[in-house]
Amino acid sequence: MTPTAAPERIQAPLIPPSSHRYAEIIHRLEAGGSMLPDTPENLMQIIGIYKAYAVPMDFYWRDLLYIAEQVFLQPLPAFKYLISQEYLDRPNSYAGDQSQLRIWRGGEKAHPELLEFMERGETRRMPKLLHHLWHDRVNMEFAEACMQAMLWHQGMGGRFNDYLESDAYRANADRAIKAYFKGNPLMLGLYRLFPEMVLEQVRQLSYTANLGLFWEVMAPVFFEMSDLYDEGKLTSVPQAMDFLVNGIFAVAGRPIYHHVFIRGECFEIIPKSEGFTWLYEAALPYVEAVFYRTSPFRGTKSYNAQAYQVPADQADFHYGILYADVFPVGSAGIPPTLLMQDMLHFLPPYLQELYKGHKRGEEDQLIQLGVTFQRSMYNVTSAVIQALRCALLYPLDDTDPEHLMANRRFFEAQMDRFLRPEARLGAIQTQEYR
Amino acid sequence: MTLSLLLVLPLLGGVLLTLLPEGRSTLVRGLAAAVALAQLAVGLLAWRQPPADLALSWLPRLGLGLELGLDGLSLPLVLLTALLTAMAVLASPIDQSRPRLYYPLLLATNLGVIGAFLAQNALLFVLAFELVLIPTTLLVAIWGGERRAGAAVRFLLYGAVSGLSLLAAVLAFGWFGQGAGEAGALAGAAPSVNFSFEALAGSRLTPSAQAWVLALLLLGFGLKLPVVPLHGWQPFAYCEAPAPVVMLLGGAVSKLGAYGLLRFGVGLLPEAWSAFSPWIAAAGAVTAVYGALNAVAATDIRRLMAYSSLGHMGLLVLALAAATPMSLQGAVAQILAHGLIVALLFACVGLIQRKTGTTVIAELSGLLNPIRGLPFTMGLMLLALMAAAGIPGLAGFPAELLVFEGSWTVFPRATLVCLVASGFTAVYAVRLFNRVGFGRLDNSRADWQNTHWGERLPALVLTVLVVLAGIWPTGLTAWSEPSTAAIALRHSDALVQLAMAPESSTLSLPA
Numbered sequence: 001m002t003p004t005a006a007p008e009r010i011q012a013p014l015i016p017p018s019s020h021r022y023a024e025i026i027h028r029l030e031a032g033g034s035m036l037p038d039t040p041e042n043l044m045q046i047i048g049i050y051k052a053y054a055v056p057m058d059f060y061w062r063d064l065l066y067i068a069e070q071v072f073l074q075p076l077p078a079f080k081y082l083i084s085q086e087y088l089d090r091p092n093s094y095a096g097d098q099s100q101l102r103i104w105r106g107g108e109k110a111h112p113e114l115l116e117f118m119e120r121g122e123t124r125r126m127p128k129l130l131h132h133l134w135h136d137r138v139n140m141e142f143a144e145a146c147m148q149a150m151l152w153h154q155g156m157g158g159r160f161n162d163y164l165e166s167d168a169y170r171a172n173a174d175r176a177i178k179a180y181f182k183g184n185p186l187m188l189g190l191y192r193l194f195p196e197m198v199l200e201q202v203r204q205l206s207y208t209a210n211l212g213l214f215w216e217v218m219a220p221v222f223f224e225m226s227d228l229y230d231e232g233k234l235t236s237v238p239q240a241m242d243f244l245v246n247g248i249f250a251v252a253g254r255p256i257y258h259h260v261f262i263r264g265e266c267f268e269i270i271p272k273s274e275g276f277t278w279l280y281e282a283a284l285p286y287v288e289a290v291f292y293r294t295s296p297f298r299g300t301k302s303y304n305a306q307a308y309q310v311p312a313d314q315a316d317f318h319y320g321i322l323y324a325d326v327f328p329v330g331s332a333g334i335p336p337t338l339l340m341q342d343m344l345h346f347l348p349p350y351l352q353e354l355y356k357g358h359k360r361g362e363e364d365q366l367i368q369l370g371v372t373f374q375r376s377m378y379n380v381t382s383a384v385i386q387a388l389r390c391a392l393l394y395p396l397d398d399t400d401p402e403h404l405m406a407n408r409r410f411f412e413a414q415m416d417r418f419l420r421p422e423a424r425l426g427a428i429q430t431q432e433y434r
Numbered sequence: 435m436t437l438s439l440l441l442v443l444p445l446l447g448g449v450l451l452t453l454l455p456e457g458r459s460t461l462v463r464g465l466a467a468a469v470a471l472a473q474l475a476v477g478l479l480a481w482r483q484p485p486a487d488l489a490l491s492w493l494p495r496l497g498l499g500l501e502l503g504l505d506g507l508s509l510p511l512v513l514l515t516a517l518l519t520a521m522a523v524l525a526s527p528i529d530q531s532r533p534r535l536y537y538p539l540l541l542a543t544n545l546g547v548i549g550a551f552l553a554q555n556a557l558l559f560v561l562a563f564e565l566v567l568i569p570t571t572l573l574v575a576i577w578g579g580e581r582r583a584g585a586a587v588r589f590l591l592y593g594a595v596s597g598l599s600l601l602a603a604v605l606a607f608g609w610f611g612q613g614a615g616e617a618g619a620l621a622g623a624a625p626s627v628n629f630s631f632e633a634l635a636g637s638r639l640t641p642s643a644q645a646w647v648l649a650l651l652l653l654g655f656g657l658k659l660p661v662v663p664l665h666g667w668q669p670f671a672y673c674e675a676p677a678p679v680v681m682l683l684g685g686a687v688s689k690l691g692a693y694g695l696l697r698f699g700v701g702l703l704p705e706a707w708s709a710f711s712p713w714i715a716a717a718g719a720v721t722a723v724y725g726a727l728n729a730v731a732a733t734d735i736r737r738l739m740a741y742s743s744l745g746h747m748g749l750l751v752l753a754l755a756a757a758t759p760m761s762l763q764g765a766v767a768q769i770l771a772h773g774l775i776v777a778l779l780f781a782c783v784g785l786i787q788r789k790t791g792t793t794v795i796a797e798l799s800g801l802l803n804p805i806r807g808l809p810f811t812m813g814l815m816l817l818a819l820m821a822a823a824g825i826p827g828l829a830g831f832p833a834e835l836l837v838f839e840g841s842w843t844v845f846p847r848a849t850l851v852c853l854v855a856s857g858f859t860a861v862y863a864v865r866l867f868n869r870v871g872f873g874r875l876d877n878s879r880a881d882w883q884n885t886h887w888g889e890r891l892p893a894l895v896l897t898v899l900v901v902l903a904g905i906w907p908t909g910l911t912a913w914s915e916p917s918t919a920a921i922a923l924r925h926s927d928a929l930v931q932l933a934m935a936p937e938s939s940t941l942s943l944p945a
Binding site: 359360364366367427432433 | 874
């Protein structure tokens with residue numbers, strides 16, 4: 001009996017309970033949990049959606065790198081979503097035998113389910129171009145919207161954004177631009193007239209490479225989580241979160257760079273030697289820009305800027321998936337809708353069964369999976385918050401009350417961001433929200 | 435034969451349904467719909483081949499005969515009633531409680547309304563008019579909402595007063611018009627007064643007797659329509675009664691009042707009508723404004739639509755008061771258009787209530803949401819609201835245009851007031867739709883299945899007709915043009931008057 005009594009005494013609260021509105025969630029985070037309650041259904045939902053998300057993501061990162069490295073400044077990039085075979089076969093740095101750090105046990109090339117979908121689409125087998133024109137394909141527009149959110153919000157930590165204004169970057173970009181437009185007096189003339197315009201395009205492409213390199217990591221992470229769940233080795237939401245935290249730390253130092261290949265020659269616009277890293281230059285800005293902020297989408301909901309429905313300060317933007325109203329889907333031009341449609345194609349059977357049994361069954365799968373996606377992204381955000389706490393503050397089992405208070409203040413500050421009425425943190429605490 | 439078939443069908447159908455074994459609710463529903471549709475088919479047949487009038491002696495000592503006939507006034511109303519009965523049956527839920535009582539009562543209502551429209555004898559009309567009150571009261575009292583008892587009692591009281599005053603008016607009409615002379619001639623024998631419309635038209639009433647009879651008629655029919663200040667039962671009943679019943683109440687039963695005013699007031703008492711008409715027009719204008727303003731302030735969709743309906747009755751009364759050929763055509767067009775539109779509105783409201791469990795405006799929002807809302811129902815409701823607001827291309831427009839154009843020359847001020855009230859229709863329509871259709875869909879509430887085609891059918895049929903009537907307005911007016919022209923009391927050649935006006939002004943210029 002005594003051996004169990006000892007750890008219990010250590011776990012006795014050293015600091016008084018929080019009085020925050022989300023006190024329960026804060027206590028859960030302090031106990032090493034996630035913002036998402038630990039229920040078997042939540043685990044099933046988030047793992048299933050990670051799998052469904054990872055397959056199109058496997059296309060996103062490949063095509064983003066293809067655009068950043070190969071399409072580059074093509075003035076009429078009509079075929080930028082028609083990715084080359086080389087990039088489909090490009091070995092993932094975190095999957096396959098060749099990988100230095102193997103996160104996923106699967107192969108390094110494009111995921112088989114992705115290739116099958118690219119072949120058939122929703123309709124039937126037809127040439128790539130027809131699939132593209134019929135819009136029966138992976139919605140790359142979503143990936144580009146995420147990239148643009150990162151580009152637009154900027155300044156969210158890290159040195160990446162500042163570097164894009166530096167002389168070194170301008171010089172590198174200048175060489176690449178001149179090489180790319182060699183023998184094209186029209187574009188070279190335009191560049192001379194409006195150098196900033198072309199440079200801004202290159203900056204956008206640098207963010208494209210940034211996001212591509214970020215997602216190259218996330219896809220195998222999600223695939224591996226799905227496989228572990230199928231094997232019964234992931235059994236709780238905190239375990240899933242811990243896997244993400246470990247993954248974040250394992251690849252935190254991955255270099256973020258932007259290389260361009262022009263007529264076989266490699267131009268290093270952002271060389272690896274600049275020392276930009278995955279965690280600070282890609283992951284954190286991505287979470288901030290895409291999960292929290294993004295921008296008001298043009299869709300079924302309209303915003304009146306004059307009535308201050310759109311904040312004047314970009315940092316106050318809160319249109320990300322953690323706040324999103326996933327109901328108004330179904331009309332064109334709303335990026336989350338595009339992602340939901342992408343994920344719909346790769347839902348594991350157990351999620352399809354789950355959705356059939358709730359709300360409108362097959363009719364509103366898009367909304368149900370959108371809500372699931374929201375749950376899963378609260379879990380990813382929890383992993384990021386825990387990772388930040390781990391990197392900047394103290395361990396959860398620290399015995400110094402001051403350290404625990406520092407952790408508490410950190411968690412409370414994070415939860416403050418969900419005090420605004422649009423936040424779905426309260427909603428995901430129950431299974432009723434579907 | 436055709437005429438009696440129109441009555442025999444709902445009568446036999448209703449009796450048959452009550453005899454069916456328990457637990458066959460789908461069969462009961464299907465049969466009820468089939469009866470109403472068969473009646474509609476017979477009505478259409480009667481339109482293509484006008485049947486001969488039917489006159490059978492029933493209780494000659496009372497002057498009551500089974501005199502039936504169809505003319506341009508009654509035919510479209512018979513078709514409307516048959517159609518709305520079928521739609522009300524189809525709009526009722528498949529798992530309707532106590533179907534063997536519910537559907538026969540709907541058919542009994544139909545029987546009464548059709549009987550009143552077909553009647554060519556005033557006493558027969560009163561009989562049918564009274565008959566309607568029983569099943570409708572039961573429908574409200576048994577299947578209504580939480581406050582159904584109060585609604586049913588009020589409905590019954592107002593209906594009873596309406597019936598009594600109508601009976602008094604008809605008896606007075608007959609006795610004072612023909613009673614004296616003929617009773618004297620047949621001294622000793624029982625007085626025999628002929629209450630057929632033909633005989634009543636030929637009777638001579640003193641002006642004061644005419645005024646009294648018309649006052650009673652106005653009370654009776656004004657309660658039925660209703661008109662302010664006789665409308666106390668209406669918002670209550672429309673809020674509490676099941677939506678399919680309101681489709682029939684608002685679309686067909688209330689039209690008995692309009693038909694009665696047209697038939698008895700304008701048709702049989704033209705002099706008194708002319709004398710009363712400024713007051714009637716004023717009542718119409720007050721009703722239109724009162725209904726519209728209350729609709730703007732309403733917090734419940736049903737209440738809003740009840741007041742909207744009341745407001746449209748005001749326009750109808752204005753047109754009847756003006757009694758020009760054009761305004762009377764407008765009145766008939768308004769009867770038909772409003773019947774279709776109000777039935778469509780309540781078909782949509784019924785679906786909303788069945789799915790969301792409420793009609794309180796504050797509790798609903800975002801219903802237009804394409805995946806979790808009720809986009810189809812809301813789309814049709816938007817169309818119905820637009821039709822009610824008189825948007826061109828929909829049924830409400832030609833009707834209101836005819837009403838305004840026809841009444842303008844006679845009662846310009848009342849018409850102007852009604853025009854403004856009609857403008858308010860757009861206000862409450864937009865307000866309602868903005869709150870209920872747009873906005874954020876409440877997740878905790880949005881837990882219902884989408885409507886299926888079977889449920890949508892009645893609303894869809896009515897929508898088609900509302901659109902058809904809008905782009906082909908002759909469908910609203912052609913039935914009754916000769917009949918209304920024959921009973922018009924005033925000339926309404928607005929064009930002539932407009933053309934005359936400049937001439938007179940130029941004449942006065944040199945002076």
